Amino acid sequence: MEHNKLLEMLKAAPGEYISGEEISRRLSISRTAVWKQINKLREEGYEFEAVSRKGYRLVGSPDKLEEAAIGAMLQTSGFARKLRLLDVTSSTQEAARLLAEEGAAEGTLVIAEEQTGGRGRQGRMWFSPPHKGVWMSLLLRPRRPLAFAPQLTLLTAVAVCRAIRKVSGADAGIKWPNDILIGGKKVCGILIESAGEDEMIKYCIAGIGIDVNLEPEDIPAELRSVATSLKIESGRHIDRAELIAAVMNELEQLYKLHEEEGFAPIRLLWEALSVTLGRRVTVWGGRGDISGVAKSLDESGALVLQDEHGSDVKIFSGDVQLG
Secondary structure: OHHHHHHHHHHOOOOOOEOHHHHHHHHOOOHHHHHHHHHHHHHOOOEEEEEOOOEEEEEEOOOOOOHHHHHHHOOOOOOOOOEEEEEEEOOHHHHHHHHHHOOOOOOOEEEEEEEOOOEOHHHOEOOOOOOOEEEEEEEEOOOOEHHHHHHHHHHHHHHHHHHHHHHHOOOOEEEOOOEEEEOOEEEEEEEEEEEEEOOEEEEEEEEEEEEOOOOHHHOOHHHOOOEOOHHHHHOOOOOHHHHHHHHHHHHHHHHHHHHHHOOHHHHHHHHHHEOOOOOEEEEEEOOEEEEEEEEEEOOOOOEEEEOOOOOEEEEOOOEEEEO
């Protein structure tokens, strides 16, 4: 493809300008086609300096993930040891689901540089631009009843929150059940989708979307009041490979802890990282709007609210608005 040949040509002359006429001659394409290929590369995250009568030179390349860099920082025995790294996909959830149906092993991880149809909770779209975030889905095969899935959601939130704090230094917290917030703005969403068989989990796909190195202008205008990125909050570029490895390390550790000791230790860790507990909240869900003070998690992972009458109400699903 012409744009790959053009990229190789510019990389072979670091710091040097190559004229449009020279590129046109060497690639046997028109000057208009050269301009189109430059723009195509810009869309992929490459940066060029264009000077009249000098031509083009490459001044910046996109931050691309590499399997070896992720693997070098993994401390897991199984999670992410089988890795599928994609340039672009409609959804890592769907790619992981197909692998699960083909019999892929637990711990298989699908990562995409870009998603064109990323999904969040409640069927919402998840904005997933190239080379700026972590868009990934992990295949799990817990030998548990389907009722375990909500606990897995909370467990995943704890792992991601701990990893974000460790790698970025940002003061991240969890809004029930699994949104990760910094300064009241969302930086990460988690989506757990399960397939069952005879009331048992056949497999789960844990989808994790983290806004890592997005600049303010990268975030759609309609989301800027509610969304942020690790780079915006920490003031520095974050190594995405390091973050992915940190999430996998934390997640495998907590997954094994849950297998050995049940939900109780996960519950304590979740409560310690919560930005929901102790605050007045409104929950929008199938039972209508319920308001009250968030008190705790119960032993199943439900959110316990104290309503205006002083009664405890358990919330198993819904969207939480912090008061």
